[in-house]
Amino acid sequence: MFASVPDLLRLVVVPVLVWAAYRDVKNRRVPNRTWRPLFALATVLLVWDGVDSFLAGGLTWSYFLVGAGISLLLVIPVSYGFWRFGAFGGADAKALIVLALLFPTFPAYAVGPSLLPVVETPTRAFALTILSNTVLVGACYPLVLAIRNALAGRVTPLMVVGWPVHWSDAERTHGRLLENGKGFTRSGLDLDALRMYLRWRGTTLADLREDPERFRDPGSLPAEPSPAGDGAVADGGVIEDDWGAAAFLADVSSAYGTTPEGLRDGLDVLATRETVWVSPGIPFLVPILVGLLVALVYGDLLTSALRTVGVV
Structure with missing residues (x-):
């Protein structure tokens, strides 16, 4: 794999998020100390990217400003707001905030002849891609519940919620x-x-x-x-x-x-x-993890779907 140093360092979040998602499934508890090193790393990389983008100028600087603006002014407030209104837990909000700081723009990984992610968005705001992927993955949860209950012969209005x-x-x-x-x-x-x-x-x-x-x-x-x-x-x-x-x-x-x-x-x-x-509720770190992995390998699911139907 070939990538810039910041993009390689960003991958540290993957094993940490795998462990956090496992804890979320097992007992719905993720220690606060899990996120502190990632916050520190994300802050350093955000500044690093900002300086590099400014020196590069042109579209590189513009993409960074747009991506950082969407991360700081949209994704982070939305994540915090969802937590405040009880839509998901504190660990979920912290994970999304960390990811917003870590990935203001699309990373680039050369794996053999392929360049990942495959599908980018016009704004190149990667944090928004992670968030939209997470929402789409989470929306599949009622379908999974319904299938599980239907296979067990439990056909009832409750089959999509529990x-x-x-x-x-x-x-x-x-x-x-x-x-x-x-x-x-x-x-x-x-x-x-x-x-x-x-x-x-x-x-x-x-x-x-x-x-x-x-x-x-x-x-x-x-x-x-x-x-x-x-x-x-x-x-x-x-x-x-x-x-x-x-x-x-x-x-x-x-x-x-x-x-x-x-x-x-x-x-x-x-x-x-x-x-x-x-x-059972959704151990939401699982959709966040899946949304991140899909974003890193494939890219933006919503953009791909809209392109398929000719909207973008």
Whole structure:
């Protein structure tokens, strides 16, 4: 492979993103320290490219200004905004911000007789290509869910947003319940919040199911609750308060937006049903990784599709 020194250094992000995507799939947790060296490298390379482009002048400088402008003024604010509004997690936003800084313009890699990426955009803003590829890859996720459920004979409106799991797997599953006492819901109990609640009470879902009436009684709450943690899957009464839900949330302050009513509904479902439908959510670092790899090898999927139909 032949490429400039900055473009070769940019490839460091690939193995880091592979590891981060693996962690995202496994436990939805990526340490903040993962991104700090990449932020530093991206800043150095951005300045390096800026100086080289300025000295080269002409279209090289123009492409850099356009690419850096789109990265800094569009991709980074959009990524931050999606995180602020809860569309995806902090690790997803950090990954996209790092990529926006690392790849303001299209890199160039000569592999044998081929020059990669193959399909470039008129603006040559590579960060925008990564973002659009990621969105297109992520949009395929409901189709994958639907196919998986259809092959298992589960043909239902829920087949495009989730799948059923046995109650005993709920403590080891990421996602959100798609059911409450009234039926289907898109705002069911977050299973991270469930794990926090069970750890706070020092119990398990199996114990809760064995004697639900005792656990519904707020008088059964422990005098000194255990630390609730953050809900990650482990690597290895005078006042009416069913399940002690309000007391739990008052103690931990926040559990992924869970309300006492939402926690009670989720616990009622998990205490009585053998299987529950769960929306696993998208471990979004996976589409980001795939979007980056496709961008590095092939280029811009949206531009390619538009050219195919004669739009551009």
